[in-house]
Amino acid sequence: MRLVGKDLHQHLGGQPILKGVSIELREGEMLGLIGPNGAGKTTLLRLIAGILTPPREKLLANGEPLADLSQSERGRKIAYLTQEGTAHWPISVGRIVALGRLPHLGTWQKPGEKDDHVIQRVLNQTGLSGLTDRSFPTLSGGEKARVLLARALTIEPEILLADEPVAALDPSHQLEMMDLLKMHCRQGGSVVVVLHDLRLASHYCDRLQLLLDGKTLATGDPKRVLTPGNLEQAYGIRIRENNTSVAEAFAMTWELGNSRQPDSEA
Amino acid sequence: MDTRGPLLLNLTLGFVLTGLFLFSLFVGSNPVPVLQALMDSINRDPSVISLILTEVRLPRALIALITGATLGVCGAAMQGLLRNPLASPGLIGSASGAALGSVIVLYTGWSAVFWLALPFGGMFGSLLATLLVYLLAGRDSGSTTLILAGVAINTLALSLISLLLNLAPSPYAVKEMVLWMLGSIAHGSMQDFWVMLPGTLLGWFLLTGTGRALDALTLGEDTATTMGINLPRLRWRIFLATAFAVGSAVSVTGAIGFVGLVVPHLLRPLVGFQPGRLLTASAMGGAILLLAADIAVRLFPAGTEIKVGVLTSLVGAPFFLHLILKSRRWQP
Numbered sequence: 001m002r003l004v005g006k007d008l009h010q011h012l013g014g015q016p017i018l019k020g021v022s023i024e025l026r027e028g029e030m031l032g033l034i035g036p037n038g039a040g041k042t043t044l045l046r047l048i049a050g051i052l053t054p055p056r057e058k059l060l061a062n063g064e065p066l067a068d069l070s071q072s073e074r075g076r077k078i079a080y081l082t083q084e085g086t087a088h089w090p091i092s093v094g095r096i097v098a099l100g101r102l103p104h105l106g107t108w109q110k111p112g113e114k115d116d117h118v119i120q121r122v123l124n125q126t127g128l129s130g131l132t133d134r135s136f137p138t139l140s141g142g143e144k145a146r147v148l149l150a151r152a153l154t155i156e157p158e159i160l161l162a163d164e165p166v167a168a169l170d171p172s173h174q175l176e177m178m179d180l181l182k183m184h185c186r187q188g189g190s191v192v193v194v195l196h197d198l199r200l201a202s203h204y205c206d207r208l209q210l211l212l213d214g215k216t217l218a219t220g221d222p223k224r225v226l227t228p229g230n231l232e233q234a235y236g237i238r239i240r241e242n243n244t245s246v247a248e249a250f251a252m253t254w255e256l257g258n259s260r261q262p263d264s265e266a
Numbered sequence: 267m268d269t270r271g272p273l274l275l276n277l278t279l280g281f282v283l284t285g286l287f288l289f290s291l292f293v294g295s296n297p298v299p300v301l302q303a304l305m306d307s308i309n310r311d312p313s314v315i316s317l318i319l320t321e322v323r324l325p326r327a328l329i330a331l332i333t334g335a336t337l338g339v340c341g342a343a344m345q346g347l348l349r350n351p352l353a354s355p356g357l358i359g360s361a362s363g364a365a366l367g368s369v370i371v372l373y374t375g376w377s378a379v380f381w382l383a384l385p386f387g388g389m390f391g392s393l394l395a396t397l398l399v400y401l402l403a404g405r406d407s408g409s410t411t412l413i414l415a416g417v418a419i420n421t422l423a424l425s426l427i428s429l430l431l432n433l434a435p436s437p438y439a440v441k442e443m444v445l446w447m448l449g450s451i452a453h454g455s456m457q458d459f460w461v462m463l464p465g466t467l468l469g470w471f472l473l474t475g476t477g478r479a480l481d482a483l484t485l486g487e488d489t490a491t492t493m494g495i496n497l498p499r500l501r502w503r504i505f506l507a508t509a510f511a512v513g514s515a516v517s518v519t520g521a522i523g524f525v526g527l528v529v530p531h532l533l534r535p536l537v538g539f540q541p542g543r544l545l546t547a548s549a550m551g552g553a554i555l556l557l558a559a560d561i562a563v564r565l566f567p568a569g570t571e572i573k574v575g576v577l578t579s580l581v582g583a584p585f586f587l588h589l590i591l592k593s594r595r596w597q598p
Contacts, residue, residue, distance in 0.1 A: 088484050155493075
């Protein structure tokens with residue numbers, strides 16, 4: 001699904017948060033939303049997710065207004081991984097992941113063979129097959145994040161919106177999480193991911209969009225967005241002198257060790 | 267996915283419920299040979315035992331069944347909606363609104379003029395209080411605002427009740443109001459049962475099909491919205507259901523506390539903590555608890571029969587304390 005948002009504005013509590021942001025997302029693409037805190041990244045995701053409602057003609061999916069989709073249709077096409085994801089009851093991992101099939105089921109429809117198949121596949125891909133009976137609060141932070149991602153993947157969405165999915169994770173879990181998002185893109189879906197780790201952003205994302213103060217400062221290839229000038233203006237940081245090139249500064253200099261490599265890409 | 271567990275639980279609950287219902291027909295100050303009484307009433311033979319069965323025991327058991335089920339299912343829905351194990355159907359003003367409406371009817375003496383005035387006053391009060399909470403909390407606001415609005419309206423209703431008690435013209439009127447507020451199903455008639463039935467059934471009907479949405483709410487309001495759940499509609503449905511069902515039930519029985527709080531909480535682990543599956547189980551659990559409590563007050567060796575509402579609160583309050591202590595241990 002090709003998503004186009006034009007000149008999006010949004011006020012929250014009287015404050016202008018987005019002041020005319022445009023966004024474009026192509027099929028199979030991983031778009032990284034970066035920018036300092038308060039730049040409007042989460043608000044932009046919430047607009048696309050349908051939690052906030054932009055004017056009808058400003059957000060289009062394949063040329064048609066996204067608002068024309070019914071809420072459950074939209075729920076089948078766009079999945080949203082919130083920043084502070086949690087489960088309010090101590091439900092088991094298997095049941096949380098299975099919740100992802102809800103948008104596909106009618107009120108009285110029971111999950112069928114296809115649903116079970118999808119759930120099993122996602123559980124395998126995310127390495128959660130052994131944890132299905134564990135209750136959510138007993139999991140580690142990394143496991144919780146993976147369970148919530150699995151819930152979103154189980155929807156089989158065309159677009160996956162992930163708000164800072166790696167913020168609280170250790171280095172290997174960060175890489176695993178980003179690999180799973182990348183896998184979703186390889187399977188034909190697209191991803192919009194909010195990131196603060198510029199190294200992960202430049203390594204994994206096909207394109208970056210740098211937001212500052214409710215506007216787009218730069219967008220495009222990571223190398224073209226992460227320039228010394230943009231970094232200074234958006235974040236107030238500069239690359240140290242001994243690291244002359246931007247490419248070097250944001251190079252991914254580590255990877256998953258042998259013990260953490262997934263057995264197969266099933 | 268496993269469906270055997272919940273089925274087994276529901277069958278067990280249904281079995282216990284049927285047993286208790288039949289047992290409650292036997293229990294009372296006079297031993298009644300139920301089979302004989304049943305034969306008599308079928309043969310339209312107006313013997314004393316058949317009258318006791320059809321005019322006293324049967325309505326009492328039916329009212330306990332309906333009221334308990336209503337409190338259980340509404341409690342489960344409310345806890346699921348607010349994602350809070352300490353929520354109860356009374357939280358949004360349904361019970362205190364019904365109490366205020368009924369007390370006004372008793373105060374003004376309308377109940378003596380028109381027998382339907384009492385239940386209607388209760389239902390009207392319940393609807394009005396719930397509507398106020400809904401308007402105060404706003405259509406899209408979060409759960410905290412809702413809880414605060416509920417507390418405010420409940421306090422207002424209770425203070426107005428106190429005012430009416432304060433201004434009551436005679437000690438007799440005070441006694442009538444207080445006894446009503448204690449909550450009892452001892453003097454329920456078939457007429458009472460028919461009065462409360464439409465409202466409770468309407469409430470139950472509104473709750474059917476909300477299970478999936480409550481399951482999705484486990485992951486928070488934003489996530490549920492993006493999964494196709496229409497939250498304002500869900501909130502509206504549960505509010506209306508509680509106002510109708512609890513309002514109708516409570517305006518006949520008087521205030522019966524803690525059933526709606528305790529039952530969903532007890533059954534939650536047995537349904538794998540899934541709010542959707544909890545609804546049916548809590549309906550049966552609530553009916554079981556209230557039938558059992560009503561049997562217990564009949565067996566209680568006291569000169570004055572203990573009101574069932576007093577018993578449930580007496581047992582429920584320590585349980586509530588236990589919940590608080592336990593949740594404090596979980597979240598240091």
